[in-house]
Amino acid sequence: MELHQLTIHELQEKIRSGSVSATQITESVFSRIDAVEERVHSYIRMMKEEAFAAAAKADENIKKGDIKPLTGIPIALKDIVCTKGIATTCGSHILHNFVPPYNATVVEKLTDAGALFVGKTNMDEFAMGSSTETSWFGPTRNPWDLERIPGGSSGGSATAVAADECIASIGSDTGGSIRQPAALCGVVGMKPTYGRVSRFGLIAFASSLDQIGPFTKDVEDCAIMMNVLAGYDPKESTSVPTEVPDYRQFAGRDIQGWKIGIPKEYFVEGIDPEVNAAIQKTIAVIEQSGGQCVDISLPHTQYCVATYYIIAPAEASSNLARYDGVKYGLRAADVRDLLDMYKKTRMQGFGAEVKRRIMIGTYALSAGYYDAYYKKASQVRALIKRDFEEAWKKCDVILTPTTPTPAFKIGEKTDDPLQMYLSDIFTISANLAGIPGISLPCGFTSGGLPIGVQFLASHFEEGKLIQIASAYEKNAKIEKRRPAL
Amino acid sequence: MEFEIVIGLEVHAQMLTETKIFCGCSTKFGGAPNSHTCPVCIGMPGVLPVLNKKVVEFAMKMALATNCEINKSCEFARKNYFYPDLPKGYQISQYAYPLAEHGHISLDVNGEQKKIGITRIHMEEDAGKLMHDEHNPASYVDLNRTGVPLIEIVSEPDMRSSDEAADYLRRLHEILVYLEICDGNMEEGSFRCDANVSIRPMGQKEFGTRTELKNMNSFRNVQRALEYEIKRQQYLVENGETVIQETRLWDDAQGATNSMRSKEEAHDYRYFPDPDLVPILVDDAWVEKIKKDLPELPLAKRERFVNDYQIPAYDAGVLTADKALANYYEEVVKLCSQPKAASNWIMGDVMRFLNEEKKSIRECPITAKSLADMIRLIEEGTISGKMAKEIVEDMYKTGKSPQTIIEEKGLVQITDEGELIKSITSIIEANPGQLADYRGGKEKLFGFFVGQVMKATKGKANPQLVNDLLKKMLAG
Structure with a gap:
């Protein structure tokens, strides 16, 4: 095995034993990038120079015996996470030249934990999309089938891990943007509880739904990353000062006697037969592992997508108002006056999907429509939250497919936004309820496309998700495949 | 036809906190453009607001001083509109759930106490400032003021004349300054007022169509603008025309109000709760703590001066209009035990000297002790009142004590x-x-x-x- 194929915990062991250096790992990763990046297009911007400088520093620290949880580990950052002195574009023309004078809190935390950064990964523009096709920098391709989408919006972060162009990566999840591409690319992706990981420096899409989380090659790595990312941040008012457990200790524990809720609303028509078969097999493995599957109901599930597509665009319409050409980013040339500058800058700077959502959101918040849309959606959101609270009385975690279908073809759904929106049908509820969710590989289609299973737990129960995911990973014995790039 | 005038006022008062409402930048006035800014207050991507608790406490003080009920839970909302001085494209304000509601203050109207209702008091952030280059077709944005905390105090439409409106404003101003939560400087914009005014035939219950007046930066201008606007509306109605609901700007030089935008052009601010901030929960203990620390308010002080010092209500009013002046007066009285003489000297000579130089009592060269000494020297017969007139002027000019001046000039009264x-x-x-x-x-x-x-x-x-x-x- 080559170094870039290894997990964080495998590399950590090698670093501790002195058998590899951070520089060697970094070299391996960049040689892999040189080999495959042209075909996959995971990255918007490489940080090669910075990465090697950080690797050299890491090697000095290793010599001194100063080894932190992520020392020498090359990590990729979704280009929605602000990096001091490094352009952060959010996949948009309007921010193509924006260089933040600050780091996101997660960047600081990863740096403090010894990580080094490979580059900034591609994404749907402003995280609006489920396929990474709306990026101003062009689409990312699924390493398992280059004709197919990798999922989105954090498609670049998912493919970078799947194609071994980094060891782990950071994504953001507003309606499934970590879990859905993780499922479609065959990697592990976690959306933590809202308030668990700091949003400071995460360019906002929908502030009440956005959450940062990791992509990793296995569940143990997910726990290692969560140990670094989680925690209270005084720079964020919605950050929660709840104690952070050692997530790694949950990996490897069994799930004897656990009740696993199977929500009937998630097993409906439209679900791909091969996905359904893989999930049924997953349920069997869970039961063999000591878990007891129980039927539950989340009665307001059918309203999730509609609720989400009111609340998220409403918040986005306000969050994206700051991109006006006045202070940073794109400013249209040849303008007559202020209004003309606003109009042209935003017309040229935003892509079609972003414009569509700004318009939907603006409409939903307008006088005379607020009560019918935004207010109603907020009320339904409360009901969706209550569904889960009821469910936790009957089960410890919930099991669902992550996506209704495996990866679809590039261009297949770009002209049909509604079909595109439905690819997040199983992931949106966790964001609306603020609960954590994890997606991990549970098999392949006959055509060789990865399939993902999703586990959901109550607020701040990421430990339970690590526990069941690692138990499943251990007992399912899914064959280790790598995309044939 | 006789008309009744209906006025309601919206006051924006800048809070005297050291730092801005959602970041750690300084609130100081002046400073090179954009020198008091950071990624948070200039609305860079990905940054988040964190509430300055001091602002809530300052706003609570005003709420308690104006007899408002403080809501146990309130929230911030986003007011969305585009303008270059508003870097986020929205102002963080309060909308559906303000900090405090249902208050009032009392005015003296023709010798009777009249209550003016306070609809609500809410917190918000200030916007920045645009500077236009007269020689170039360019405008510059200064965001130093962006994020400076404001409270908005909205009155009920309870005022029935421009005099009442001006009086209400003075009382509010006085309370804010007394509480030491606002410097009250109207020229620098620390205290701003918008007015809603309408007229209706005497006896009619329904309100007439109102206009909103903006851009009045002094008490006098508020009064002038209201008077102009009332006359304008009366003229329209008397000539069979209708008043249009609109926003009008006061033009000081022209002495008139001009239409700025009509109701149809009014913004739709698309308010919604700010998801980046959590609801503010105010419990009884917090309210009690703020209440306990409230200073004596102007009205109470006025009554106490009349009762304790036996001075006329007029004197008490003048002396308590400025908290520092009231403190000065009390200090003098404490040292000379002659309340009426102290009031006469302060309201007469001392204030005349200060007014001539446009100085405040804080800058007065005559210390309270010196003035008290002088009053005692008169009482004891060491100097005459006439001599004192001369001495007090010297005291103001030189800052010397009356004893020193008397000695230097050989001014001791002959009582032999x-x-x-x-x-x-x-x-x-x-x-x-x-x-x-x-x-x-x-x-x-x-x-x-x-x-x-x-x-x-x-x-x-x-x-x-x-x-x-x-x-x-x-x-x-």
Whole structure:
């Protein structure tokens, strides 16, 4: 095995034993990038120079015996996470030249934990999309089938891990943007509880739904990353000062006697037969592992997508108002006056999907429509939250497919936004309820496309998700495949 | 036709916190453009607001001082509109759930107490400032003021004249300054007022169509603008025209209001709860703590001055209009125990000196102790009131104590009877004619003798003593 194929915990062991250096790992990763990046297009911007400088520093620290949880580990950052002195574009023309004078809190935390950064990964523009096709920098391709989408919006972060162009990566999840591409690319992706990981420096899409989380090659790595990312941040008012457990200790524990809720609303028509078969097999493995599957109901599930597509665009319409050409980013040339500058800058700077959502959101918040849309959606959101609270009385975690279908073809759904929106049908509820969710590989289609299973737990129960995911990973014995790039 | 005037006011007061409402930047006025800014207040991507708790406490003080109910839970909302001085494209304000509601303050209207309702008090952030280059087609944005905390105080439409409106504003201003939560500077924009005004035929219950007036940066301009607008509306109605609901800008130079935008052009601000901030929960203990720390308010102080110092309500009003002045007065009274004399000297000479130089009592060169000493020296007869007039002016100019000035100028009053008798005797001897006339019934000549004595003693004679001695000696 080559170094870039290894997990964080495998590399950590090698670093501790002195058998590899951070520089060697970094070299391996960049040689892999040189080999495959042209075909996959995971990255918007490489940080090669910075990465090697950080690797050299890491090697000095290793010599001194100063080894932190992520020392020498090359990590990729979704280009929605602000990096001091490094352009952060959010996949948009309007921010193509924006260089933040600050780091996101997660960047600081990863740096403090010894990580080094490979580059900034591609994404749907402003995280609006489920396929990474709306990026101003062009689409990312699924390493398992280059004709197919990798999922989105954090498609670049998912493919970078799947194609071994980094060891782990950071994504953001507003309606499934970590879990859905993780499922479609065959990697592990976690959306933590809202308030668990700091949003400071995460360019906002929908502030009440956005959450940062990791992509990793296995569940143990997910726990290692969560140990670094989680925690209270005084720079964020919605950050929660709840104690952070050692997530790694949950990996490897069994799930004897656990009740696993199977929500009937998630097993409906439209679900791909091969996905359904893989999930049924997953349920069997869970039961063999000591878990007891129980039927539950989340009665307001059918309203999730509609609720989400009111609340998220409403918040986005306000969050994206700051991109006006006045202070940073794109400013249209040849303008007559202020209004003309606003109009042209935003017309040229935003892509079609972003414009569509700004318009939907603006409409939903307008006088005379607020009560019918935004207010109603907020009320339904409360009901969706209550569904889960009821469910936790009957089960410890919930099991669902992550996506209704495996990866679809590039261009297949770009002209049909509604079909595109439905690819997040199983992931949106966790964001609306603020609960954590994890997606991990549970098999392949006959055509060789990865399939993902999703586990959901109550607020701040990421430990339970690590526990069941690692138990499943251990007992399912899914064959280790790598995309044939 | 006789009309009733209906006025409601919206006041924006800048809070005197050290730092801005959602970041750690300084709130100081002035400073090079954009020197008091950071990624948070200039609305860079990905940054988040964190509430400055001091702002809530300052706003609570105002709420309690104006008899408002403080809501147990309130929230921030986003007010969305595009303008270059608003870097996020929205202002963080409060909308559906403000901090405080249902308050009032009392005004003295023709000798009667009238309550003016306060609809609500809410917190919000200020916007920045645009500067236009006169020689180039360019505008510049200064975001120093962006994120400076404001409270908005909205009154009920309870005022019935421009005088009441001006009085209400002065009372609010006075309370804010007393609470030390706002510097009250209208020119720098720390205290701003918008007015809603309408008229209706006397006796009609429904309100007339209102206009909103903006851009009035002094009490006087608020009053002038209201008066102009009332006349304008009356003219329209009396001539069969209708008042249009619109926003109008006061033009100081022109002395008129001009239409800025109509109701149809009004913004749709698309308010919604700010998802980046959590609801503010205010429990009873917090309210009690703020209440306990509230200073004495102007109205209470005024009443106490009248009762404790037995000074006229007018004096109490003047002395309490400025908290520092009231403190100065109390200090003087404490040291000389003569409340009325202290009030006279302060409201007379001291304030005249200060007004001439447009200075505040804080900059007064006469210390409370010096003024108290001077009042005591008069009481003790060491100096006369007339001498004191001269001395107080010197005290103001030099900052010296009255004792020093008296000593330097040799101004001590002559109270030695023997010395005065000697002086009077020689004056009587030198003016036999006048003496005869006086004794013959021309009593007016008494003043002549007083003048002669004062002249001879260079004004230092104790006037009371001169009077007494002259009466006796002229009588023979």
